[in-house]
Amino acid sequence: MKQGADLQSFVGYRVQRANLLMETDARAALADHDLSPAKMTALILIRDNPGCDQTALGRALSINRSSAMKLVNILADKGLVERRPGRDLRTNALMLLPAGTRQLEAMLAAVRQSDARMTQRLSAEELKTLHMLLARLGPAPMPDDEED
Amino acid sequence: MKQGADLQSFVGYRVQRANLLMETDARAALADHDLSPAKMTALILIRDNPGCDQTALGRALSINRSSAMKLVNILADKGLVERRPGRDLRTNALMLLPAGTRQLEAMLAAVRQSDARMTQRLSAEELKTLHMLLARLGPAPMPDDEED
DNA sequence: TATTGTTATACTCTATAACTATA
DNA sequence: TATAGTTATAGAGTATAACAATA
Numbered sequence: 572m573k574q575g576a577d578l579q580s581f582v583g584y585r586v587q588r589a590n591l592l593m594e595t596d597a598r599a600a601l602a603d604h605d606l607s608p609a610k611m612t613a614l615i616l617i618r619d620n621p622g623c624d625q626t627a628l629g630r631a632l633s634i635n636r637s638s639a640m641k642l643v644n645i646l647a648d649k650g651l652v653e654r655r656p657g658r659d660l661r662t663n664a665l666m667l668l669p670a671g672t673r674q675l676e677a678m679l680a681a682v683r684q685s686d687a688r689m690t691q692r693l694s695a696e697e698l699k700t701l702h703m704l705l706a707r708l709g710p711a712p713m714p715d716d717e718e719d
Numbered sequence: 720m721k722q723g724a725d726l727q728s729f730v731g732y733r734v735q736r737a738n739l740l741m742e743t744d745a746r747a748a749l750a751d752h753d754l755s756p757a758k759m760t761a762l763i764l765i766r767d768n769p770g771c772d773q774t775a776l777g778r779a780l781s782i783n784r785s786s787a788m789k790l791v792n793i794l795a796d797k798g799l800v801e802r803r804p805g806r807d808l809r810t811n812a813l814m815l816l817p818a819g820t821r822q823l824e825a826m827l828a829a830v831r832q833s834d835a836r837m838t839q840r841l842s843a844e845e846l847k848t849l850h851m852l853l854a855r856l857g858p859a860p861m862p863d864d865e866e867d
Numbered sequence: 868t869a870t871t872g873t874t875a876t877a878c879t880c881t882a883t884a885a886c887t888a889t890a
Numbered sequence: 891t892a893t894a895g896t897t898a899t900a901g902a903g904t905a906t907a908a909c910a911a912t913a
Contacts, residue, residue, distance in 0.1 A: 624894070624895090625894075625895070626893085626894060626895085636893095636894070636895070636896090637895090637896080637897085640894095640895065640896065640897095657894085659893095659894090660894095661893065661894040661895065662893090662894055662895080663894080663895075
């Protein structure tokens with residue numbers, strides 16, 4: 572199947588193919604744990620931001636609060652995460668439970684192995700360059716861009 | 720929201736974020752055309768491989784033949800693509816119709832603009848490096864790896 | 868036996884819109 | 891008025907399992 576110059580000329584296309592490659596392998600590495608790479612990311616974010624609320628978690632994952640809620644439901648149903656009373660009566664404070672810590676550690680080991688295998692043809696120097704170039708993607712900041 | 724070293728250490732995570740960034744912008748650029756980036760890719764593949772069958776198209780897109788069929792249904796319903804008799808009585812030969820050619824050209828213009836904007840902070844040299852590094856992702860080839 | 872297209876069905880992920888209870 | 895969580899519903903995208911026709 573020919574993939575003409577048109578397709579290959581898009582950086583977005585190449586990034587998409589690279590993502591599919593990486594995610595497929597990570598997903599296979601996590602198969603035993605019955606959680607997707609995105610759900611592992613959620614566990615990491617909750618661990619590193621204990622007491623965060625669902626909306627903030629969703630923002631970090633680029634999903635809305637309704638989707639974030641479904642995600643937290645799944646993690647809570649599995650006994651990995653807990654909803655505690657938050658900073659006011661509207662918000663939950665999300666906490667990683669001991670079972671979540673244990674499972675996350677096993678998942679991290681598996682995904683680190685996957686990530687290492689998929690990047691083994693790149694030197695440490697090249698990986699640094701790749702990170703730098705990926706971080707530079709996105710529209711140029713406007714002169715009067717403001718943070719929220 | 721803190722994103723600890725664990726998360727940033729995964730190349731897969733960085734590639735996923737980059738892909739989300741690029742795809743979201745491309746999708747917005749295509750909003751007028753009512754087709755996703757993946758469907759535009761399908762149109763390009765059919766244009767550049769006239770007479771290909773659905774299974775081959777699916778392989779190129781990394782989806783199975785049932786999913787490829789749904790995709791072709793959508794493109795055919797819109798009058799962009801045609802199923803002609805194929806090389807034997809089992810297979811279709813997919814062809815881009817004139818309306819498909821016209822729409823694809825408009826979509827390419829829009830996505831080229833999006834891609835250029837999202838990569839404007841990288842020099843031509845850096846883009847070449849990025850392509851090279853992305854292409855190097857994946858497991859190391861086994862000594863006795865064979866093509867199919 | 869293997870392959871292509873097809874159909875029916877189901878699952879994952881995400882979104883929107885509306886509601887509630889707070890703030 | 892605005893925000894957090896929630897609920898119901900819907901859509902996109904993909905997969906599996908089976909079947910018919912053909913190779």
